[in-house]
Amino acid sequence: MNDNYQPQPSDRFSFGLWTVGNPGRDPFGDAVRPKLDPISLVKLLAEVGAWGVCLHDNDLVPIDAPARDRDRIVKDFRQACRDLGLVVPMATTNLFTDPIFKDGAFTSNDGRVRAYALQKTMRAIDIGAELGAKIYVFWGGREGTEVDASKDPRTAIERFRECIDYLCSYCIDQGYSLKFALEAKPNEPRGDIFLPTTGHCLAFISTLQHHEMVGVNPEVAHEHMAGLNMHHTVAQAIAMGKLFHVDLNDQIPGRYDQDFRFGSANPKTAFYLVRLLEESGYEGPRHFDSHAYRTEDMDGVRDFARGSMRTYLILKEKARQMREDSEIQDLLSRINKHGGDNAPLMKRYSKDSARKIGELQIDRAGLGAAGLEYERLDQCVNELLFGVRDRERGASAKPPARSRNGRK
Amino acid sequence: MNDNYQPQPSDRFSFGLWTVGNPGRDPFGDAVRPKLDPISLVKLLAEVGAWGVCLHDNDLVPIDAPARDRDRIVKDFRQACRDLGLVVPMATTNLFTDPIFKDGAFTSNDGRVRAYALQKTMRAIDIGAELGAKIYVFWGGREGTEVDASKDPRTAIERFRECIDYLCSYCIDQGYSLKFALEAKPNEPRGDIFLPTTGHCLAFISTLQHHEMVGVNPEVAHEHMAGLNMHHTVAQAIAMGKLFHVDLNDQIPGRYDQDFRFGSANPKTAFYLVRLLEESGYEGPRHFDSHAYRTEDMDGVRDFARGSMRTYLILKEKARQMREDSEIQDLLSRINKHGGDNAPLMKRYSKDSARKIGELQIDRAGLGAAGLEYERLDQCVNELLFGVRDRERGASAKPPARSRNGRK
């Protein structure tokens, strides 16, 4: 049975260099793990069974590396990935660590900083393209404010738009087949970050010159920080054809950015996300943007990486079980029994359909009183997650004999 | 001095019937105030100096009123508004009180409920149009889930889209000049509500057939519930040309929907919002969607309404003072001194500009080390809000003599 939970390349599991390479520094404490070089990290990822490795430019190439060094480093890294059987599905730019970005990169009030951010990003895109990345992520972690008097947010959004338009054109001009994926976050490290949720990013994309090449990269922790339902947000992105990438990790709502192992804070919300990804036809990477607890050494980092993938695979198997669970499927059938009623009338406006809808006699009291069996449904899902369903009957327990009025 | 803070029709202050008419019922307690009839509420609003009154269909017309009663009620109300000098700038539909909507209206799993919601909304739009409303608000308060297994969020969003498309066509066909404004809320009364933030609404709008007639109605409390910065969200809506309406109230982040008097929970965040509305050219209503504390009688409701408008006018005056405050303006000039550097290069991509940006020599260390004076700026704004700035010099205090390296 457990073999089901061994990662395969077809699972498309990827990790950032910064995730397994995270040394465990936090605002109140120093690093607890050694800083490994990129190729050692790729080896570690190969060892645990990952398919892909992602990176910021400066995860690989130091910010001040001369061109010659840069070329050699990138070449060696590409070769190492090939040798170890890993792909580089995604790359991104570090626009947050260096003090020059302390008040933002693309939205800085200083045109010199903005130009430097553009310069740095074009060079980083070149690295990504050279490594074969298909997705280029933009996380505007410093694009924000603590002092609302300091920046007109309309100007900031306009500046961000200009930069993304510019960089889209750059990629097209260079013949890169990259797609961009915007990653939202509500706050931390800034008091408030512009484009704070995936919704704001999706809206912003609709204003772009090359909107067709820009999508989103929702992250569990970032949506949870705003107390939002990741499953719903990802569904909206899918419905708009904009789910280009996804960052899997975990987070208790309303706290600092925890970046915990996927499924570790709330296994149930993780389940719905996996189910949606698997059933929606999403074909992009399953990227784990998280890191091991600060209590761990490098063996613990391996445990963290293995656990991330195992949890995903366990939940994928649970999603399959749910599709085959007769009680749950019966419940879903009953719930959706009247789903199609009046659908043709509502599909498209016409004077005729409006008249017909206006004349419908709907049993308001009856529909208001009918039970929808969601308590039962949710309990069934919980028990499926707990692994205590009776596999053969697809039932948690013998349902007590009863008549359910209004549910026939 | 105080005359500055008397509301004028040109201020465009409006209140919902449900705000001053709120009887103070909450999840744990019964009503504390009598339920007044709509015309008495309009009188109250006229007395306190409001310009407009908004309503849900059932604030005015009972859900089961026969057509004849409906016509008489609407006619009498329209006449009362005229007599009392109030306009009806906005109307909306109650799609949440009746048990039929317990699992949503436009996103219900039951096609009969969805059709009823459409029927009810068309009738409610007719009322709004008859009363002269220019904005029609959609708050999908019940469009959500507690049990994620119960609804596919992709289907739900699609159903919501179909309904809005339908209703846009209905308005066009009827010749109504209404615009729609979508109002987001993350949760309560549902566990999670679809389109949880204004960003998600703006994104959704871009998928609509008649997207040009649909904008947003951001509400302070609803954005704060998700811990977001209302000022930033409204700025994005303005930047997209989509701020059609605004709901002013107040709320501590991360709590139940408080709907407190505007500016009462955090006067500073209220200030930035007023400043943005006033300086952006927003010409729509300033709508107070809030209600008096449950400790109040009807005199307290008047205090609440008067206080809402006074606070807005005080903050508007503070925004004016800020524009005339020489120290603050000097700070803003220094902050933005290099705002235009390299702007022409970044405006539009070309091979040539890309090459030039690539060759720029930016003083990374110098820009990283330079102080941006945001502590000083924020303190100045705070002291302006406290009313302790020296009006003549536009300064809070004699600035201590000092040399500011790198700030010359």
Add this chain to the structure above:
Amino acid sequence: MNDNYQPQPSDRFSFGLWTVGNPGRDPFGDAVRPKLDPISLVKLLAEVGAWGVCLHDNDLVPIDAPARDRDRIVKDFRQACRDLGLVVPMATTNLFTDPIFKDGAFTSNDGRVRAYALQKTMRAIDIGAELGAKIYVFWGGREGTEVDASKDPRTAIERFRECIDYLCSYCIDQGYSLKFALEAKPNEPRGDIFLPTTGHCLAFISTLQHHEMVGVNPEVAHEHMAGLNMHHTVAQAIAMGKLFHVDLNDQIPGRYDQDFRFGSANPKTAFYLVRLLEESGYEGPRHFDSHAYRTEDMDGVRDFARGSMRTYLILKEKARQMREDSEIQDLLSRINKHGGDNAPLMKRYSKDSARKIGELQIDRAGLGAAGLEYERLDQCVNELLFGVRDRERGASAKPPARSRNGRK
């Protein structure tokens, strides 16, 4: 297997009348279920297998019932409970529904309201005692403010203290063997509630005249509203000998009071709570203070009640499995291997022990670098919760062969 999850009287599962009797009214919607009489609710509880039923005075006796009616109602109810085999382990006072309590009961600024609250509580205690309750809960839901100028919080806390002291003396004088349990909540229905967390209650208790008869009643949802860890809070209450009662339900942090079915929002946090209750020797009621979703009819209320108890029993079984899981137990042994080192020195201060501690040579770097295997531990617990552990070996999967330096 499933028979393990049938509730037994020895499980001590109780429900409030207000939980299964909740008609589904919320701030934005009307009741969706009929209001059943108390005896019908006790029948429902008997049917689903509950052991106890709890109540507010006015769940049973109308607030304005004459004494004769009151006596008859209480007598009939007691008889019905006996006939149906249910006990009344806990009772409490409704000090929140009536408008008189709109600004608090024991902390009201009005001495007439405070006296009425005391009068009402003494009468309610009489009912509780008559029904055989052993625990009397105080939830000060209205004891708070929206306007901090309106009440000096020092005075409010002092008034609350006087009332609890008074009521303790009343019980002693009446010869009642009741214990009091204080229930904290941070906000809703008030802007801020005094004694907002169980910690604040435990502190307050230490100031009481009869502190020995007063403990706490922590509620999952209320601690989660403040973003706190329920498991930790309950542990502190147990450590202080003050866990007199517990309210089981569920809640996503940072939202309105959701009162969801136990274990439905986050099964993992529910697991740690059950494990602690079961392993700490807690012998009080397992009280479910929650209610069915508003989508449910009375059959759904039964589903809700059954599901609450089943989830508890499933998690209790998981706790047992954890104690027998050899890999987890090995991990816990390794984690605690040095737990006792130096313990005798630290047990009690003496000049000698202080000198010895001062002279200890601790390997700071070594201890800082050692891995603690918490990623592995957490993953094991998650897989145990998912039911995918290999029962015989107590392992999720064959551990990959590896050497773990420093973990021998």
Add this chain to the structure above:
Amino acid sequence: MNDNYQPQPSDRFSFGLWTVGNPGRDPFGDAVRPKLDPISLVKLLAEVGAWGVCLHDNDLVPIDAPARDRDRIVKDFRQACRDLGLVVPMATTNLFTDPIFKDGAFTSNDGRVRAYALQKTMRAIDIGAELGAKIYVFWGGREGTEVDASKDPRTAIERFRECIDYLCSYCIDQGYSLKFALEAKPNEPRGDIFLPTTGHCLAFISTLQHHEMVGVNPEVAHEHMAGLNMHHTVAQAIAMGKLFHVDLNDQIPGRYDQDFRFGSANPKTAFYLVRLLEESGYEGPRHFDSHAYRTEDMDGVRDFARGSMRTYLILKEKARQMREDSEIQDLLSRINKHGGDNAPLMKRYSKDSARKIGELQIDRAGLGAAGLEYERLDQCVNELLFGVRDRERGASAKPPARSRNGRK
């Protein structure tokens, strides 16, 4: 006028070395400011007018400094403070930066770590005593978990208790006149921290051997992180005689630990806190535990420090104005008119008073319907904060003529 806002020694304003010395490193970015030596920081504090300077042991003495260096460093620092006219009111231990503390100090599962923490704290207390500190703060920032299986919270609390008992005895034995102040925080840098709120600390203190020498050090940001009302929490600490120290800063609820300048996130909540501190007779330090934005250079750090103190003094002046504002005072008189009704009856239980309370005829409907004028009160306070009250009449505006039934 502005001279009112110049800090004086009698204001007892203190700053930690780590606050003005904060180099602006955060989880996503490197230091933006130079790391100044302790004596330079004291000079800076003297320059801006602070009264006191606080420190962790390692803010002054490196963790691995030999005894001889330690003695010289402490001596020089003491002399510098004297020369510059600053006192050291408070000291504390750094039990969080070094990797050895990655899983806690006093609550670590490893007895060697716990012993080291005790050793380090005794040495740090010696430094504090040598520098003349009167308060010794304990912030258990690492005392917590991410993995609830890893530590029994009952054991953890017990270990923490043993260490505090031990250290109290150490101080007594050494003849130090130090008092301890416990500082709560709900999370960050740990997933959950034990003793997460000031309430939990106050409860814990009641279990200590030398509880009389242990109080609390509430911090605005930490209480706000849990969404709590700082003003209420401080009031409870004062009511229990346990407010030994206070950490002033600011924070939006439900986010990462922001440590913003006092009064900068929400000036109104800051006002109520200052008012309470000033009116309660609190005589301890007004300690600013916060730091300048990362956008600032050292001049900006001075702005930050000056602004912190100015805001406090402005709010102190506002509190004085509130006491002299006739309209507000009239409102407060009306609000409290019936405060003493029945107070003698409720003061102390007796059979006689219980009978009398039982016989009271309270006008439930009348009291439920009466308006409490809190909207008006809150608006008056807001306008006082905005500085727009008419000083002579103590009124914001001519109150409209009206009859207030039931408010005579």
